Amino acid sequence: MSIRSRWKEFRLGIKPTLDELKFTLRRIRRSPLSIVGMVLIGFFVAIAIFAPILAPPTDPHDPFSIFHDGYGPTPRPPGSPVEDSYVRDLGWTTHYFGTAEGQLDIYYGCIWGTQTAFRIGLLVVAVSLAVGLLTGCLAGYYGGVIDEILMRFTDIVLAFPGLILAMALVIALPPAWSIDFGFVGLAIVIFLALIFIGRSKKLQGIWTFMLAVLGFAAFGTLYTWVLGTPPIWVQTLNLGNLDKVLIALALVGWPSYTRVIRGEILRVRHEDYVEAARAVGCSDFRIVVRHILPNAIYSVVIIASLDIGAIVLTAAALSFLGIGAPVGYADWGQMISFARNWIWAGIENPWQYWYTFTIPGLFIFVFVLGWNLLGDAFRDILDPTLRRR
Amino acid sequence: MGLREFVIRRILLMIPTLIGVVLLIFAVTQLFTPGQRATLYITSEKQMSRIPDIIRQYHLNESVLLQFSDWFSQVLQGNLGYSRTGGGPVLQVMLRKLPATFELVIWSIPITILLGTYLGIQSAVHRDQLPDHVTRTVSIIGYSLPTFWLGIMLIAIFFSGLGWFPPERTGAQAFNYIYLSGHWRYYTGLLTIDGLLNGQPWISLDVLKHMVLPTATLVTIQIALIIRVMRSSMLEALGKGYVTAAKAKGLTNTQVINKHARRNALIPTMTVAGLLTAGVLTGVTITETVFNIDGLGRWAAVAAGGGGTVPDVPAVLGFALFAGIVYVITNLIVDVLYAYIDPRIRLG
Numbered sequence: 001m002s003i004r005s006r007w008k009e010f011r012l013g014i015k016p017t018l019d020e021l022k023f024t025l026r027r028i029r030r031s032p033l034s035i036v037g038m039v040l041i042g043f044f045v046a047i048a049i050f051a052p053i054l055a056p057p058t059d060p061h062d063p064f065s066i067f068h069d070g071y072g073p074t075p076r077p078p079g080s081p082v083e084d085s086y087v088r089d090l091g092w093t094t095h096y097f098g099t100a101e102g103q104l105d106i107y108y109g110c111i112w113g114t115q116t117a118f119r120i121g122l123l124v125v126a127v128s129l130a131v132g133l134l135t136g137c138l139a140g141y142y143g144g145v146i147d148e149i150l151m152r153f154t155d156i157v158l159a160f161p162g163l164i165l166a167m168a169l170v171i172a173l174p175p176a177w178s179i180d181f182g183f184v185g186l187a188i189v190i191f192l193a194l195i196f197i198g199r200s201k202k203l204q205g206i207w208t209f210m211l212a213v214l215g216f217a218a219f220g221t222l223y224t225w226v227l228g229t230p231p232i233w234v235q236t237l238n239l240g241n242l243d244k245v246l247i248a249l250a251l252v253g254w255p256s257y258t259r260v261i262r263g264e265i266l267r268v269r270h271e272d273y274v275e276a277a278r279a280v281g282c283s284d285f286r287i288v289v290r291h292i293l294p295n296a297i298y299s300v301v302i303i304a305s306l307d308i309g310a311i312v313l314t315a316a317a318l319s320f321l322g323i324g325a326p327v328g329y330a331d332w333g334q335m336i337s338f339a340r341n342w343i344w345a346g347i348e349n350p351w352q353y354w355y356t357f358t359i360p361g362l363f364i365f366v367f368v369l370g371w372n373l374l375g376d377a378f379r380d381i382l383d384p385t386l387r388r389r
Numbered sequence: 390m391g392l393r394e395f396v397i398r399r400i401l402l403m404i405p406t407l408i409g410v411v412l413l414i415f416a417v418t419q420l421f422t423p424g425q426r427a428t429l430y431i432t433s434e435k436q437m438s439r440i441p442d443i444i445r446q447y448h449l450n451e452s453v454l455l456q457f458s459d460w461f462s463q464v465l466q467g468n469l470g471y472s473r474t475g476g477g478p479v480l481q482v483m484l485r486k487l488p489a490t491f492e493l494v495i496w497s498i499p500i501t502i503l504l505g506t507y508l509g510i511q512s513a514v515h516r517d518q519l520p521d522h523v524t525r526t527v528s529i530i531g532y533s534l535p536t537f538w539l540g541i542m543l544i545a546i547f548f549s550g551l552g553w554f555p556p557e558r559t560g561a562q563a564f565n566y567i568y569l570s571g572h573w574r575y576y577t578g579l580l581t582i583d584g585l586l587n588g589q590p591w592i593s594l595d596v597l598k599h600m601v602l603p604t605a606t607l608v609t610i611q612i613a614l615i616i617r618v619m620r621s622s623m624l625e626a627l628g629k630g631y632v633t634a635a636k637a638k639g640l641t642n643t644q645v646i647n648k649h650a651r652r653n654a655l656i657p658t659m660t661v662a663g664l665l666t667a668g669v670l671t672g673v674t675i676t677e678t679v680f681n682i683d684g685l686g687r688w689a690a691v692a693a694g695g696g697g698t699v700p701d702v703p704a705v706l707g708f709a710l711f712a713g714i715v716y717v718i719t720n721l722i723v724d725v726l727y728a729y730i731d732p733r734i735r736l737g
Contacts, residue, residue, distance in 0.1 A: 156409035159720075160713045161667040163674065167693045168709045171700040172420040313535050317675055320537045321690045323700075336538055340679075343544050350549035357545065361538035369533040376529065 027381045034377025040370030047114045055111040058090055064112055064330045069095070069103040075342055075356045076103070098355045100338040104328060106355065110363050112330035117367055120246060120315045121308035127250040129304055132257020137288050139258065140265030147262070154255035162252045163314050169248035170323050176238050241326045245315055253311065260303060264296030271295075298382040305378055309371035316364050332367075335360035395728050403721050410713040411464065414706055415457055423449040425702050429470035430463060432478050436471070469710070470703025474692045479707035482688065488578030489558060489684035490673050495579075496600060497607035498669060505612045506658060509619025513627060513654075514646060524616060531613035536672055540606045540679035547602060554601040556680040563595040603680045607672045611665055618661050623654040656731050659723060666719040670712045685711070 028034050047054065057063035069084045078098040082088050097106035139147040157165070239247070268274060269292065277291045316333030318324040325331035339356035418426055427443040436443070448455040463469075467480050475482030512524040547554045559567065559580065566589065567573045567580070576586045581600075584593030626632065627650050635649045636642075673686035681687070685708060692704030 152405065152409065155406050156413050159406055159410050159717050160413075160709060161671045161716065163671040164689070164709050164712045167674075167689070168414075168417055168705050169420075171693055171702070171705060172417045174420060174422075309533060313533075316535050317537060317671075320535075320675070321678060321693060323694045333535070333537075336535075336541065339541070343541055344549040351545065354545065357538070357541050361535065361542065364535050364538060365533055368535070369529070372529055372533050 024381055028377070031377050031380060033373050034381065037370050037373030037375075037377055040366060041374060044114050044118070044367055044370065047111060048118050051111050051115055055108045056091060057112075058087055058092070064116065065328050066104045066109045066112070066330050067092070068328075069099060069105065072103050073101060075100055075339075075353050077352075078355055097359050100335060100356050101341065102328075102338070104335075104338065106335065106359055109330045109335045110332065110360055113332045113335065113360070113363065114367070116242075116325070116329070116331050117312050117315075117364075120242075120249070121312045121371075123246055124249045124253055124311045124315075125304050125308050127246075128253035128257050128307075129300070131250075131254040132261055133293075133300075135254070136258040136261025137265060137293075140262035141269065141284065141288055141292070150258060151262070154258050157252065157255040158259075160252075163317060166245075166248040166252045166314060166318065167321070167323065169251055170241075170244050170318060173239060173244045173247060241324065242329065242331075245318055245324050249311055249314060253307070257300065257303070260299055261296065264299060265292055268292055268295050301382060302375055302378045305371055306375035309368035309375070312364070312371075313368055332360045332364045336364075392729060396725050399721060399724055399728075403717060406717055407714065410710070410717060411461070414710050414713070415460060417709075418460065418702075418706065419453065419456075421702060428473075428701075429460065429703050429706070430468070431471045432468060433471060434476075464710075469707040472688075472692065472701055472704040472707070474701040474704055475688055479703050482704070483685060483707065483711060486683065486685045486688050488580075489682055490677070490686060492579045492581060492596075493600065493603055493607065493673060493676070493682065493684065494669055497604045497611070498665065500604065501608050501611045501615060501665065502662075504608065505615025506619045506655065508612070509616045509658070510623050510646070510651060510654070512616065512620045513623035516624065524620075528613040528616040531609050531611075534610065536606060536610050536675040537679050539609060540603070540676055543602045543606060544679070555599055556602060558596065558599055558682045559592070560595050560599070563592045566592060603676045603682060606676050606679070607669060610672055611668050614661055614664060614668065615658065619654065619658050622657040623650060626650040626654040629653070656727070659727055659730070663716070663720040663723050667712075667716055670715065 028038075052063070058067040059065060067084075067087055069082050069087060076095060076099045078096060080095050080098060082092045082095060092105075095105050095107065097110065100106055100109070135150050139150040265288075274287060274291050277287050282291070315324060316331075316336075319331050319333030320337045322337060325334050327334070336357055339353070339360075342353035342356050344350055345352035418429065423444045424440055426449050427440045427447070428437075430443050430447050431437065431439070444450060447459045469479035471477070472479045472482050475486070477485075508524045508527075512521045515521050544556050548556060563580075572587070574583070574587060576583050580596040581593045584590060584596065629650075631653075632645060632650050635645045640648075670686075673684060674690050675686070676682075677684045677687035678690045689705060689708035692701035692708070694700045
């Protein structure tokens with residue numbers, strides 16, 4: 001077959017996909033809310049990317065620590081001059097948004113706080129989504145005992161209000177954590193190998209996988225017990241306060257994804273096209289990845305974009321309560337907690353320190369609003385049941 | 390399946406979840422050092438010095454199974470440890486702080502539900518008109534506002550600026566009467582009701598005035614959920630055949646909405662009442678901290694290290710256990726009510 005005819009075939013093959021994409025883009029253009037959402041998110045992305053230019057770090061090794069201008073307790077209003085000569089020499093002349101308690105620059109904190117917010121939101125959602133995809137597919141596609149165990153487990157995690165469980169986890173996580181990288185790596189290798197075996201031999205991959213993991217865990221335990229030291233691939237990770245928040249939020253977050261993905265897979269599992277794929281001898285992996293997931297992923301995308309906002313809110317709440325980012329770290333929630341003593345500034349001029357709580361709060365609010373608008377727009381645009389109305 | 394069988398089945402199904410909740414809390418205890426874990430077993434300040442003995446006594450350095458049986462028998466006896474920040478055994482502190490939280494919750498939940506369903510219905514009935522746009526905007530703003538920031542802004546506007554509604558739980562005068570005068574008697578622990586029972590209605594009024602802002606905060610944050618669900622289920626109901634039939638019968642629009650559509654639309658809204666509970670439990674943690682109300686939520690927040698010192702482990706775990714159990718039980722009640730109202734659930 002000539003290249004030209006192959007190209008033609010390819011173009012015909014992807015035409016439906018392209019048409020759908022065009023339709024989606026048209027829908028996006030027609031929905032003003034989604035445009036507002038995208039503009040807001042775009043604005044924050046720009047702030048995050050250009051943070052080093054908008055607010056040149058005073059300490060290049062640690063851009064996330066907000067610079068001090070002395071240590072005086074009383075906040076100073078927007079436009080006050082910078083007094084610290086070291087910071088002044090670096091090009092900082094005025095406090096654009098004023099200073100918070102302890103003379104931390106609010107402008108600097110807000111700008112670099114954008115990066116913190118993106119990192120928290122995207123990382124937590126990515127990890128929860130990955131774990132949720134894996135477990136949701138296992139539970140939904142194979143059903144049976146695995147489904148039962150996973151669903152009971154998600155029941156339990158979802159029986160707690162997220163913030164409260166995250167709070168308990170943040171204080172419970174130890175500062176140093178030893179992780180068995182070899183174990184994780186080998187588990188992944190075995191898993192992939194089994195999928196490939198499963199493709200040719202039609203093994204019930206999941207049971208062999210479980211057995212392999214158990215066997216490996218047993219080996220590790222035996223090794224440690226006989227030789228007295230853990231295997232060399234065990235490495236110790238040191239966790240900062242923010243890492244703990246990330247881990248706690250991911251631990252609390254994944255079960256809801258598992259639930260949704262499982263539900264979606266159950267919905268499409270017995271559709272004709274899946275049966276057809278099975279009939280022509282596709283492997284389980286191929287059926288899940290190529291035929292089921294693309295049809296089940298929409299609701300997950302919607303939830304994920306709404307979830308980024310919710311997670312940033314929860315992380316900010318944890319910081320506000322004093323168990324999030326370390327003191328002086330560029331983080332919006334923490335900047336508001338600095339403002340708590342300055343909400344009322346005497347009878348004369350009660351709003352004298354308005355900037356300490358209003359400005360960082362607006363940043364959180366607009367950021368979360370952007371994601372929520374985007375999520376809502378995605379819901380109208382992507383959801384197949386609403387899409388063609 | 391009758392209603393009774395459904396309820397029994399549902400209660401039996403709740404037991405594994407409750408066991409799971411307890412197990413998860415136990416799993417969290419395992420992340421702490423034995424020294425921190427030991428505080429879960431003591432009951433008074435004096436025993437703080439005996440921690441090495443307690444580690445030995447409760448096998449805190451030994452196998453997980455031994456630890457679990459010890460810990461679980463303590464929990465069954467109601468001993469959740471000694472709370473440093475609360476100044477007493479966890480269960481006692483909880484009972485002492487519960488009324489303040491409960492008072493906040495029993496005001497905010499009914500307001501949220503009534504106002505939320507009303508706005509949701511209006512939004513659906515006037516779809517794509519002004520009331521709908523306003524309601525949807527309010528709801529998405531409520532979704533996006535950080536609870537603590539909303540609280541702070543409300544204090545800044547209505548207390549600092551206008552001087553209408555103060556934060557905290559009582560004013561100085563009421564505080565003096567309640568805690569220092571010696572005439573005050575607790576009947577229910579809820580200050581609004583106790584004020585009337587004590588023959589001091591001004592105290593009830595004072596407390597009510599102090600509760601306006603925290604209640605407004607909780608309602609604003611939670612109402613978005615109710616509005617959304619109510620709006621979509623009302624839209625669905627309005628499109629059903631029985632609504633068309635009722636209209637064809639010649640009923641007025643109000644009759645159709647109130648008698649036919651609303652009743653059916655309320656059923657799905659009930660299912661989110663469980664989520665509302667979770668939201669409120671989270672919400673009080675932050676609201677009480679912002680408004681300086683001495684309830685369960687602020688205690689948990691302080692215990693988790695709001696002061697920046699060593700966390701008060703028993704208090705946080707006790708509160709998490711409490712929240713988990715409350716949530717599971719609320720969901721049970723919601724399911725039972727749901728089955729009671731909608732026979733399709735228990736028969737299907």
